[in-house]
Amino acid sequence: MSSVIIIGGGGHAAELDEYIRYANRVGVSKIQLTGVIDDNPKAYDQYHFDCPFLGNISEHEVQNDVQYIVGIANLKYRAPITQRFIDAGATFLTFVHPSAYVAESAIIGTGSVIAPNVNLGPMTTIGAFNMINARCSIGHDTKIGNFNFLSPNVCFSGGTQVGDGNLFGINSATIPGIKVGNRNKIMAGMILEKNVGDDETVFYRYKEKIIAVLKSTKG
Template sequence: MKNLIIIGARGYGREVHDLAKQCSGYNTEYTIKGFLDDKSDALNDFENYPEIISGVEEYKIQDNDVFVCALGSVKWKKHYVELILAKGGKFINLIHPSSTLNTNAVIGNGVIVFMYSNISNDCVIDDFVTIQGFVGLGHDTKIGKWSHLNAYSFTGGFTVLEEEVCLNTRASVLPNITVRKGATVGASSLVIKNVKEGTTVFGVPAKVLNF
């Protein structure tokens, strides 16, 4: 039996805790050992959660430990996952049983998929991608490492999201569109043309925001 440790004990960490309890591997392949978080009092106002064991930097990996990363920020998810990987830590996938993986869908390592998401035919999901609830991925969608798709977001067929892309809540990307590395699509936006690397787009149709 593996001991699952959740990186991050804030709101998203609490959600991932419940996701882990709802997945088929709970109490058959793993139990939940606790959280890693630098804010040692993050759970003080909450009940029914396991303890915060330590911060990520201080934690010494034990036999049978496995990890998931519950951080909504692409930047910080990558940072803390790489810290654990450098220590020799191993990550598992959490995929809610209500979500669908269609024919030939390929899923990487350290992937999180929440409830009622649809990963359609021949999609490719790279390592450490997070897919929130009710996300729809059209056939042949490709999602690069570290990307984060918030609830109710959608991609059409043959969409490409490169590494470190964030789709915010209800964002939609039309078929055959590429969203380049590190780009962010704002909530409820409709992407109708390719998005340049490192940019933030918002609106219907989505346009570049300059800060």
């Protein structure tokens, strides 16, 4: 049985706690949740975790006999805190929810989380420390870098290429073959029809309204 500590104690961490408990309950995994660490104890108090609060992230000494899982959604802190733990010798759990469909040819990197009802198509590559949230669909031959956060219902069409540190809002999507660079924010509901560079925020309002007018059948 693996022992795991969740880094972070807010809502995202609470979801991971639920995912792990469910996987244990259905017999897919045997993971012992050792505890939660967070610099804000009040965050932990808002949720019903299945493990105790172990103290601050900043004061935590990395343990060699446990694995860690990243429960921090904010990309400003997610990568720096994870890197500090890696430098201190931490090892990280890669977690796939039992309800996810993962093609045999798909590759999932260290520390990534594949949430409920995700679809990973053939020849997809998911890098390290990504959060692929519930009901995301990742099309064939898509390549995703490291430290990306995909909100629920994100859909990548086949051949999409994504760099590092990107945030994709709920219900955002790509058409086939789109390339997205690094550290971008793709806001909720956006459909990417053009490539995106680095450090961009993609948001626009629809200004066109299409009205279909039925032709009269009378002679």
